[in-house]
Amino acid sequence: MQGASVTIEDLACRRGDRLLFRGLSQRLGPGEALHVTGSNGIGKSSLLRIVAGLAPAFAGTVQTGGAIGLIDERHALDHALPLGRALAFWRVLDRAEDSAVERLGLAPLLDVPVRYLSTGQKKRAALARLIGENAAIWLLDEPLNGLDSDAAALTEALVAEHCAGGGIALIASHQPFTLARKRTLALGEFAA
Numbered sequence: 001m002q003g004a005s006v007t008i009e010d011l012a013c014r015r016g017d018r019l020l021f022r023g024l025s026q027r028l029g030p031g032e033a034l035h036v037t038g039s040n041g042i043g044k045s046s047l048l049r050i051v052a053g054l055a056p057a058f059a060g061t062v063q064t065g066g067a068i069g070l071i072d073e074r075h076a077l078d079h080a081l082p083l084g085r086a087l088a089f090w091r092v093l094d095r096a097e098d099s100a101v102e103r104l105g106l107a108p109l110l111d112v113p114v115r116y117l118s119t120g121q122k123k124r125a126a127l128a129r130l131i132g133e134n135a136a137i138w139l140l141d142e143p144l145n146g147l148d149s150d151a152a153a154l155t156e157a158l159v160a161e162h163c164a165g166g167g168i169a170l171i172a173s174h175q176p177f178t179l180a181r182k183r184t185l186a187l188g189e190f191a192a
């Protein structure tokens with residue numbers, strides 16, 4: 001994770017015919033975390049998708065150093081497969097050493113088809129895959145949605161460990177997210 005970076009310069013985001021925000025600049029280096037807050041529809045998810053390279057910027061630039069892992073409401077786990085096989089698919093591709101299956105309480109669920117998992121169980125499975133990716137930059141869109149209090153605290157701890165190891169985290173959420181030394185970006189201040 002050495003040299004991980006996210007550099008956002010004078011970014012503007014347009015969705016459909018609406019300019020959502022403009023003039024946004026941020027720099028993140030190894031170990032840093034940014035909590036992006038703001039009301040529904042302000043553009044938090046759109047910002048993460050631009051940083052991920054999944055949506056175009058209307059103006060400005062985003063430069064990233066290091067691999068990117070994204071968690072949003074669309075988890076990339078095959079619904080038809082038992083969880084263990086769905087995770088194994090990614091473990092091979094990611095050459096993952098640690099997927100935190102035990103830590104995330106997923107061991108008893110490995111035989112359950114992904115489509116039968118609850119919302120929180122699917123979120124925990126997505127976290128397991130993210131950890132296996134070993135990406136330097138974590139983009140987390142509403143990472144605590146659907147999680148019980150233990151799983152939410154574990155997620156906060158995993159993000160803290162990721163940053164302590166030199167990773168970067170961008171967390172988009174209107175919920176509180178406990179993390180030492182994170183910065184907060186109120187996206188509404190850049191509303192167009």
Ligand SMILES: Nc1ncnc2c1ncn2[C@@H]1O[C@H](COP(=O)(O)OP(=O)(O)OP(=O)(O)O)[C@@H](O)[C@H]1O
Nearest residue numbers: 015016020038039040041042043044045046047174
């Ligand atoms: N592909 C698209 N085309 C047109 N409009 C879009 C598109 N994607 C998002 N939008 C609109 O852009 C706005 C911002 O959406 P976004 O999902 O980024 O907000 P958000 O801050 O993450 O909201 P929430 O807190 O509800 O998750 C919304 O009004 C949404 O309808």
